[in-house]
Amino acid sequence: MGDLPISTLGTLLVVLVSLSAFFSGTETALMSVNRYRLRHLVREGSKSARIAEKLLERPDRLIGMILICNNFVNSAAAAIVTLIALSLGGEAYAAIGIGVFTVVLILFGEVAPKTFGALYPERIALPAAVIYSGLLKALYPIVWLTNLVANGLLRLLGVSQEQTGRTSLSSEELRTVVAEASTVIPHRHQRMLMSILDLEKITVDDIMVPRSEIYGINLKDDWDDIVEQIRECRHTRIPVYDGELESLVGILHMKKVARMLVRSEFEREQLVALARTREPYYVPEGTSLNQQLLQFQRQRRRVAFIVDEYGDVQGLVTLEDLLEEIVGEFTSGTSILHKDVHRERADSFVVNASASVRTLNRKMGWSLPTTGPRTLNGLIVEQMETIPTPGQRLRIGDYSLEVLQVTDNAVKTVRLTQPAVAKLDKPG
Secondary structure, X not given: OOOOOHHHXXXXXXXXXXXXXXXXXXXXXXXXXXXXXXXXXXXXXXXXHHHHHHHHOOHHHHHHHHHHHHHHHHHHHHHHHHHHHHHHHOHHHHHHHHHHHHHHHHHHHHHHHHHHHHHXXXXXXXXXXXHHHHHHHHOHHHHHHHHHHHHHHHHHXXXXXXXXXXXXXXXXXXXXXXXXXXXXXXXXHHHHHHHHHHOOOOEHHHHOEEHHHOOOEEOOOOHHHHHHHHHHOOOXXXXXXXXXXXXXXXXXXXXXXXXXXXXXXXXXXXXXXXXXXXXOOEEXXXXXXXXXXXXXXXXXXXXEEEEOOOOOEEEEEEHHHHHHHHHOOOOOOOOHHHHOEEEOOXXXXXXXXXXXXXXXXXXXXXXXOOOOOOEHHHHHHHHHOOOOOOOOEEEEOOEEXXXXXXXXXXXXXXXXXXXXXXXOOOOO
C-alpha cells in the first residue's frame, strides 16, 4: 500500500471515513428505532421492517458485527493516515496526522452520524437492515466467535440474553405513551384509553350505588304501593326482595310486566314468578372493574350486588355504571347535576353528601381526593374526625365546604364552592 500515490490513499481515506460514519449512524438508528412502530410496519407488509425486526431479536450479533466492521474500518483509516503523513514529512507529520485524523473521525465518523441516526432512526434503520442482513451472513463465523466470548464474559457477571429480551410495556409505561400521544389522539379518545388502563385500579366499591340508595321492590309492602312503584319506576331492571336486601328474590325486568300492567292482570304471584326467572348475581367487594367487566360479559349480566365477607349486601353496580367509567356520561335522564348537585351560583353548589366522590369528579369536572372514603360524607367525616354539625366549614384540597344538614349521624347536604373563584374558609 506504501507504493500507492497519495491521491489514491486520500480517496481510500475518504471512503473509509464514510464507512465509519455509516456504521456509527446505522448502529444508533437501529438501536433507537421504535420497536412497536417496527412491528406495525411488519404487519403492513414492509420487508425491510421484517428484516430489521429479525436483526434486533439478537442485538448481540448485530452490535458485534457492526463493531467488528467499524473497528476494522477505523484501523485501516488510521494506517492510511500514517502512510500519507510519513510520505509527506516523516514521523513528526505522522503524530500530527493521527491527531488531526482523530478529531475528524470523532466529528464526521461518530458524533454527526450518530446524532443523525438518533434523529431519524426509521429512515436510516430500515435500508441499513437490508445491508446488514447480507453482511451478517458473510461474516457469521467471525461474529459467532466474537459473541461466544462476549456472552461468556457476561454470564460470569450474571447477565443473560433471556433476562434482557423483554420489550413489553407495563401499564404505567403505557399510560405515559398515551399521555404523550395527545398530538395524534383526540382528547376524548385519550381520556377513554386512560380510563381503560385505570379499570384495574378501581374496584366495584368505588362506583356502586350504596345499599341505602338501591331502588327495589319489597314484597312486604302493600300490593297497591308495589304497583304504583312499578308504574313510576324509571329503571329497566328492579331488584325484588322479601323484607331485607339479603333476601333477594330476583331481578324484575320491566318489559315483562308492561303488558300485564296495561291489562290489569298483574298479581303478586306473577311478580314473584317473573323476578325468579333472573336470579340475583353477587360479587365480592374489592373486585376490580377490569375483572367485573369480564364477568359481566361471561355471565351475560347487567346488574351485580356487592357483598362483604359476611354476605351482607353493600351496594349495587350495573354495566352502565362501569361503561361510564370508560366513555363518560352517556345518559341524560339521570345526570348528577340534577340528582345530587344543585347550582346556587356560578361558583357554588348544594351537594348531596351521600354522592360518590368519583362520580362527582367525573360528572362535574371536580378534583376531590379519591384515595380515601368513597362518598362526600365519608370525606368530610374523615377530615373533621368527628360528626360535624350544621354550619361548620372545612377545606378539602382547594374546595370550601359548609355543612348544611346532618341526619342520623351522617352529613346529608353541603355547600361546595369551587376553587377558581372561591374565597376559601379555614376549617371550623
